[in-house]
Amino acid sequence: METTPNQPRTILSAMQPSGGMTLGNYLGAMKNWAIMSQTDNCYYAVADLHALTVRQNPAELRRNIRNLAAMILACGVNPERATLFIQSQVPEHSVLAWLLTCHTYMGELSRMTQFKDKSAKQENINAGLFTYPSLMAADILLYNANGVPVGADQKQHVELARDIAIRFNNAYGETFAVPEPFIPKYGARIMSLQDPTKKMSKSDENPNAYISMTDDNDTVARKIKRAVTDSDGVIEFDPEHRPGVSNLLTIYAACKGQSAVDAAAEFAGQGYGQLKQAVTDAVQSALAPVQAEYARLLADKEHLNALLRSGAEKASAAGRRTLRKVYRKLGLDM
Ligand code: TYM
Numbered sequence: 265m266e267t268t269p270n271q272p273r274t275i276l277s278a279m280q281p282s283g284g285m286t287l288g289n290y291l292g293a294m295k296n297w298a299i300m301s302q303t304d305n306c307y308y309a310v311a312d313l314h315a316l317t318v319r320q321n322p323a324e325l326r327r328n329i330r331n332l333a334a335m336i337l338a339c340g341v342n343p344e345r346a347t348l349f350i351q352s353q354v355p356e357h358s359v360l361a362w363l364l365t366c367h368t369y370m371g372e373l374s375r376m377t378q379f380k381d382k383s384a385k386q387e388n389i390n391a392g393l394f395t396y397p398s399l400m401a402a403d404i405l406l407y408n409a410n411g412v413p414v415g416a417d418q419k420q421h422v423e424l425a426r427d428i429a430i431r432f433n434n435a436y437g438e439t440f441a442v443p444e445p446f447i448p449k450y451g452a453r454i455m456s457l458q459d460p461t462k463k464m465s466k467s468d469e470n471p472n473a474y475i476s477m478t479d480d481n482d483t484v485a486r487k488i489k490r491a492v493t494d495s496d497g498v499i500e501f502d503p504e505h506r507p508g509v510s511n512l513l514t515i516y517a518a519c520k521g522q523s524a525v526d527a528a529a530e531f532a533g534q535g536y537g538q539l540k541q542a543v544t545d546a547v548q549s550a551l552a553p554v555q556a557e558y559a560r561l562l563a564d565k566e567h568l569n570a571l572l573r574s575g576a577e578k579a580s581a582a583g584r585r586t587l588r589k590v591y592r593k594l595g596l597d598m
Pocket of ligand 1 (some may be wrong): 293
């Protein structure tokens, strides 16, 4: 599906409710979600079905789902334009996922780097962990999304969704829009504060490795103060040779909406102490309005629940239209 610049695009993205949102999620994806929700037709999901690929505590999962929905809105997603919903409340996702799984090769799924990483780390290597990308393809293709705002680690999955869409269209005639990933220039891969060769992740066992969107000012200051830097005291944007300092520059730049190279020039000749103080200020200023709005939204659970209910109804109606078409093409009746 082609779009002209005047025509709003259809956007889909999703985030797993596995613990709180991190600064990495925010800078890599959520900032773009918020920007796009001002002009485009956006579908944003809390990807709770994806979270089940890891064993969850049910009471905690229920809480995390609501909290993530509130956090998405607190980050500036426009509820007037965007359809925000909980993935498991729109069963069309699971149905399309099966139909697409039957059009996805074992070899393709085996090549996914995230599957390789996760299956090396966790003991519970369930089949869902392996077929996870076809559920993600279903999330995207169900709404004929043109664009998918994500961080760099999801690029391979979006490319697989493209391949599946093209394969299906070739076999059965034009059915799905072929989606494109939207990845920010700076912030697409925020690294761990403790090991800047690893991605910042909420599942890190060391809480000093990540900044949570709900961290208070003192916690932010402490974590950035302890962040691993390089040994020679030089401030330069060079992710390969100076991963620690480059990560701090990226965080600073992404919070301020500028380039990391420009940020490096701003700190030329200064020490790591000054850089860390500036990064702390930038992160605290980015988090303050989000945290205030988050508290406000959580205090009005009824409003949030109503919004999620109507989001699921809207998403389900749109998903059903696509599913009906897919059924027909495959020789199935609804
Ligand atoms: P998830 O929940 O792991 O992450 C949500 C979003 O945050 C981005 N992200 C990061 N960006 C920069 N630096 C980091 N350290 C960092 N960590 C995470 C991710 O790239 C992602 O955009 N499978 C997806 C959820 C999903 C989805 C979808 C995404 C389910 N269905 C359909 C897009 C379209 C995931 O696990 O993201």
